[in-house]
Amino acid sequence: MYNLKFPLGKILSLLVIVSMLFGSCQNENDVQPVETQPLSNDIAVLKSFLSETTGTPLSNITFTDDTFTIDGDVVMPLKNARDHYAKFQTEKSTTGRTEQRQYMYLLTPAVAAGITIYIGADVPSVWVTSINQAISNWNNGADSKIHAAVTTTAAGASIAISMNAGLPSNVIAQASFPDAAGNAGPTVHINPAFNSTLTVSQKQFAITHEFGHCFGFMHTNQTNGALIADTPVTDANSVMNSVVLNWNGFTFYDFIAFGKLYPHTAGTRRLLRYFSSANTDHFYTINTNEIGPTGNGWAFEGGSGYVYGTPTPGTVPLYRYYDAVTTDHFYTLNFGEVSWTYEGVACYVSATQVPGTRPLYRYFSDDTKDHFYTLNFGEVSGPSWTYEGIACYVWQP
Ligand SMILES: [Zn+2]
Structure with missing residues (x-):
């Protein structure tokens, strides 16, 4: 994170910081493997490859000390560049899916679900606090396949965190990207100049x-x-x-983005929940553009589990209706349950509880004429709410 193009003196005032390091590095005390002196042609091919796969102009990719530097702030060791290139060639020849090259940087689902993080003894408590907060953010706020936990064993940890006083003075920290085998980027280095x-x-x-x-x-x-699909170019x-x-x-x-790349179950999409206080209406959609972050008084309230966007074996349609008189959206597996305006299939869900699914509970408020669906039984209560049963099952651990 951060931008080397900023004059150094402005960096702090702009709060532009942190950098990232591409590729997997060994422990800093490890002896670096001796690389065969590469042919210049090899480097040229890899430069072109990195330019194409990262969207970086060729002129912004340099090569020194067996390492590529991309746009000033991403570093990729030669070995990793070769691994990425080799994997890309294999995928291209076997599947022809050249447009899906972003996948070579992603974690496998099994890796994503079991990230272990080792915090080096040199990391001061101020950073340990932030590391634990960050783990909680990913585990609890991202609502994705990614789950991380601290380990006290360095060997075998997915990610090792350590201090590095040798980082450039404008860089808060450097991280690494996943490797070609789908393992997490193995290191985060923190610059102690930013401790306080x-x-x-x-x-x-x-x-x-x-x-x-x-x-x-x-x-x-x-x-x-x-x-990443369904996300804008700026945010x-x-x-x-x-x-x-x-x-x-x-x-x-x-x-x-997190749900796109790391859904709880492959092929599923997040069911998004909104609420309009003006209309006292809860609304659910898998279409990220139907409302977006907000619009027309709708407040985004997070995900309500993962579902399928197309008919999939083991799923049934969840039908969506709307009543303009009471401004109420209604979702049901029973086509024709209400004689309101039919708005189509909202998504595809499971009618029964299968592994990996949880019930989506249905409530109704006669006071506000609002149907409400939630993964959390008892999220609403009191005399104004009536529990109406399980609407369907959605994919959520
Ligand atoms: Zn960054």
Whole structure:
């Protein structure tokens, strides 16, 4: 995170910081493997490949000390560049899916579900706090397959965090990207120069951001990498912007991006929940553009589990209706349950509880004429709410 193009003196005032390191590194004390002196042609091919796959102009990719530097702030060791290139060639020849190259930077689902994080003994408590906050953000706020936990064993940890006083003075921290085998980026290095110059909140933002790199997310505000479907090209408060902010939660499109790349179950899409207080109406959709982050008085209230967007074996349609008189949206597996305006199939869900699913509970308020669906039994209560049973089952651990 951060931008080397800014004059050094402005960096702190702009709060533009943190960087990332591409690829997997060994422990810093390891002896670096001896690389065969590469042919210049090899480097040229890899430069072109990195330019194409990261969306970076060729002129912004340099090669020194067996390492590629991309756009000033992403570093990829030669070995990793070769691994990525080899994997890309294999995928291209076997599937022809050249447009899906962003997948080579992502975690496998099994890896995503079991990230272990080792915090080095040299990491001061101020950063340990932010590391734990960042883990909580990913585990509880992202609502994705990604789940991380601290381990006290260095060997075998997915990500090792350590201090590095040798980082450039304008870089808060550096992270690494997933490798070609789908493992998490193995390192986060923190610059001790920022131990006391960042607020607790900024540290939380910075570490949450760095973990995002380890999980395969690139900078929202730069053009490197492939755009994640259903997300915009700019998002002012995205955690993956290269500008450190005070932590204020993930943005709507951060949330969308996490669910796109790491759904709880492959092929599923997040059911998004909104509420209009003016109309006292809860609304659910899988279409991220139908309302977006907000609009016409709708407040985004998070995800309500994962569902399918197309007919899938084992699923049934969830029908959507609307009553303009009571301004109430209604969802049911029973076509024709109400004689309201039929608005189509909302999504495809399970009619019975199968592994990986949870009930979506249905409530109705006769006071406000509002149907409400939630994963949390008892989320609403009191005399105005009537529990009407399980609407369907959605994919959610
Ligand atoms: Zn970054």
